[in-house]
Amino acid sequence: MFMERRNFLKGLIYGGVASIASFKSSTLFSKEPAAVASGGNNDLVAVMGGEPAQMYAKAIEAMGGISRFVKRGQKIVVKPNIGWDKSPEEGANTNPELVAAIVKDCLRAGAAEVVVFDHSCDHWQSCYKNSGIEDAAKAAGARIAFAHDEKYYKSVKIPKGKRLKEAKIHSEILDCDAWINVPVLKTHGGARMTISMKNFMGIVWDRRFLHANDLQQCIADCSTISKMPVLNIVDAYRIMTQNGPKGKSPDDVQLAKALFISTDIVAADTAAVKFFSQFRPMDINSVSHIGIAEKMNIGTTDLDSLSVKRIKI
């Protein structure tokens, strides 16, 4: 608790400095053109064969650089999957190195603050710690937010939702300027697969409601909220090909060394499922929230209609 107070004070100072900086930037340098990296503005980038941070660097470059999505002075949320009290080797949570790389990149792009959280399933402090994400994210300069109590969530209407018409969403998501969705690729007993859309379960307080009211429809409904992530970055470095989403041992995991990044959440999940099918057959139609989402015009499963870049390292 007292350690955290120290961090708080640190944050206060950094935050103050950053907000002054952002104030300056918005007044003095307002004519500064948005930085566009040389890589071009692809809709979907797939990378394979590298280490998490390395693959991210390649992918974001091909997406036009992080500054296409993160503006100076913004408050950014990076939302990984920290659902389980498992080590990085067990592949149940997002890779901590990837989370750290994204955090650093956002700060480099001038983000005033980067916040990392997830609504864990297991004991939250154990999840934050043993996933390695808390340490990695803090070291990278992020603030860890709490998500274990209902008081951190605010009720929001979801007008486009079919079954999920209202939900309590984490206030960090509601209050931020932009957020980045960083799921990990896993099987799931209920939803079949858990990727980008399913990762929204971690910004919602009452997950049971989703399970009880047509899970697949609710997952799609969740992706109709007005505050959608600016980027979906699918961690497929270690993928859980059986016993997901929690897994029981490292045997459930395969080292796939891949990463998918897209502004289109449906496309990101489509690409990830297709990639996953090479390890273990998975009919994309059975992951029915993807199909439902396409019907609801959340995104497209037709990857050919997008500008896709494939990078092998």
Next chain:
Amino acid sequence: MYKKLKWIRVILALLFFLLITLNFVWFANSKASLLSPVLHLQFVPALLGLFTGTAVFFAFLLVITIFFGRVYCSLLCPLGVYQDIVSRIADLFKSKKQRREKYRKPQNFLRYFFALVAFLPLAAGVTLPLALTDPYSNWGRISSEIISLGENLIHNLFAGIFPESVFYRGYAPFIIEIFIFSAFILILVTIMSAFRRRLYCNTVCPAGTLLGAISRFSLFRPEMGSECNMCAACSTVCKSNCIDLKNRKIDVSRCVSCLNCMTMCKRGSVTYRFAYRRKEKKSGMESAGRVPSGMDNFSDDRRRALLTMGLAGTALVARAAEFRPFKSEKEKEVEKKHSIAPPGAQSIQHLKDNCTACHACISVCPNRIIKPAVGEYGLDGLFLPHLDYRNHFCGYDCNACTQICPNHALIPMSPEEKKLCQIGRAKFSLRNCIVFTDKTDCGACDEHCPTKAITMIPYKGTNLYIPKLDRDICIGCGACEYICPARPVKAMIVEANQVHLTAEAPLKEEQEKVKVDDFGF
């Protein structure tokens, strides 16, 4: 010399008091492995743990009592030290005259009545009355219910001021029965000690009475020597009002070895003396069992002391022989689903036999699923810890409760042992399952199951998947019950194992590692 000794006692006593209390307070709980060893040196838990693995601690406490009397009461007992603190504070509001103590007759009827209430049932195989009167466990319950609640309030005050760096902590489920009981003991002890110092220890406390009985035969006792000039300084500072100046007798059965009298005596008359030397020299072979004339009062006490010890001894023998005439026949009637004993309890009977309901396990549980039972185990299991999966489930990698237990009422388990400890088994009722009732995907139970006792299999005639439960692998952690969204009745409910079993190890499922060179799209 006694001044130094007293200072050492005071400092050690405060240290023990603090360390013991910290075991029950959340912010120190993560350090439980460092703090919990101090809980072993508690008389009643050690007594009950005689046959479960903490005999060495009981032997230690017995030996110091045989040597120096009720050192436990002034040094190790948290409720005793609390009373010293209260009476110190109360002294600030008293006049000099009011602060002065004097000899008072022992409340023998009450003392032995409470001792009987505690130890007679024990001899008949019922631990509960002793557990509810044990001073350490009472302090544990007070700490767990009241002090930690205060700490929680303060924590959340900070969480309100620093929302980004201090997290909000939900309050432990409030159970009125245990709160009232703890508050009653706290108020009773506070009032008694504010007015009459260690009166509680010498009237109500059964541990005090038993230790007092043993102290009657201790080797070294505080005694008044010939140097005494009847100044009465010793008796004015005696917490137990046990220095009988007229008869120049110190009632060792009530003396809590606080050393106050010895530090007060300017003539060095009140000191610890070897109790058997002179008597043996004077009365020679006749000494054993013979009562000197004019000491009828003391012979009465002696008889009572022997009775108390005899009773406690009988209780221990009865336990060793597993003599249990009142073993409840109603066990089967106890509602199954809510009487899950924590891991390490071995069986509900083992828990009832050994647990003093000190609530250390309740305090240490990071998921706050251990709660005091009010009716779940039946009447003889009042306030014993049981698991309740309403707000969370038992952490697969966590063994905190088995590590903190002072007397192996919960036997210590390694994380590996605990992962196979089957405290109960889930029961799946299809007719409540969302997949069956709503014909939609769910899988919440499968998602949470740590051993994969639950897997999802294709559900006939649909493209849905439905849970399949292998009860032999299930350890009863309650993750499925907790998360199951079915209402009003959940589809997964854990049924308690009256006797804990070892579950079958989770199936090993090695898979072929696939090498992929393409993106697949």
